[in-house]
Amino acid sequence: MAACTAMRKRSLALIDCNNFYVSAERVFRPDLEGRPVIVLSNNDGAVVSRSNEAKALGIKMGEPFFKVRHLVDAHNVAVFSSNYALYADMSNRVMSILAAFSPVQEVYSVDECWLDLTGFDDIAQRIRTIRMMVGRHVGIPVCVGCASTKTLSKLANHVAKRHPRSQGVFDYNILTEAQKANVLAHVPVDEVWGIGRKLTAALTKVSIRTALDLRDADIAAMRARHGVVMEKTIRELREESCIELEEVSPARQQIISSRSFGKTVTRLEDLEQAVAHFLTNAASKLRAQESVCSLLQVFLLTNRFRPEMPQYCPTVSVPLPLPTADTQTLLVWATKALRQMYKPGYEYKKAGIILGEIHSEHQAVQGDLFAEPIKPSPLMNVIDKINARYGRGSVRLSQDVAGGGAWAMRQDKKSPQYTTNWFEIPECKA
DNA sequence: TCTCCGATTAGAC
């Protein structure tokens, strides 16, 4: 009970964009309505978003593109590379419209957010209006699920998506006990938030197949076997609130920047450029959250999908003498680490860096009460300001080569950045 | 035996 605070019943609405990346592309390509559409991951490697028509063709989430190529060709599927600038901008538009419907909002991911609607007396109307307003002003279809806990509002959203009769909205709170049981009995346990592949397999073994089975399982036994997350999930299915809204996203404890290369890389020089690029991204994120880090890790990977090739996946950890967020300082260490682990003769497929032991720049160095707070470097300050004003990458360190050089990722099918770059709008091309 | 810490696992999107 300590973990869970009993509260008066709340109304939490989970708003989730339907097939978000595909829907964002369709906003600018209305001709694709009704046609199967998919969006690919970095390097055009795997399918990460599918229209309903594409799902109906049997194209699965996360499948490598080359494995669905035959379906794409046979059914005239429209294919896009990921266009993150576009999706981020569309996401901001959706979130700011949603913010008008409640003073309490948690933006959970690029395509989902919670609104606390507790206390509003017109919930049924309100969630229909939310759906309509986002559709009208941004053109992205969303579904709304409402319930008293996060886990149940996720589930309610699933019901709203799945059942055409619901017209895209579903309020679990207004159901009778019998109706709730009926709804839960029709939701497979793997659709419950927090239940992934491994837990589904374990639960199936003990005949827990639906959300209702899970809700009514023995808490003590389930906690003993599967841990506290499982306990919270079960309690949340019972309408005991265990997972609170987080209106302000906590500072990252770790910042990773890494990427698979478009083609394998062997030269140290190219790896150095890639690492400089990753470090630039990561350090600017670190400064944006007003933090410094005391640990830097650099890693290299060969292609694990080619076991017949020689494999080499080294990592070097560098504990930093002073916490910092300065790109140049970090780059000196990263380059040193890279040279230390680099071996010629391997086909490297991926590299990356991790910034760890992150703390606020406003706090003195741990263990040294008299240390000065870490001042952000004036040069970094200027670079961040210019890049904020004129766009990411406007000013770069010389090591961070424009366009990505030898290791650039494949993105053959990217749509224009309609909303953030005039020069990519077809009518504005020179 | 206990505690700490890094590595691994599982999940989300």
Add this chain to the structure above:
DNA sequence: CTAACGGTCTAATCGGAGA
């Protein structure tokens, strides 16, 4: 033509090292 399989993030848990 071939070969082709994503990127971050957190929390919990595991297992070895050292006290």
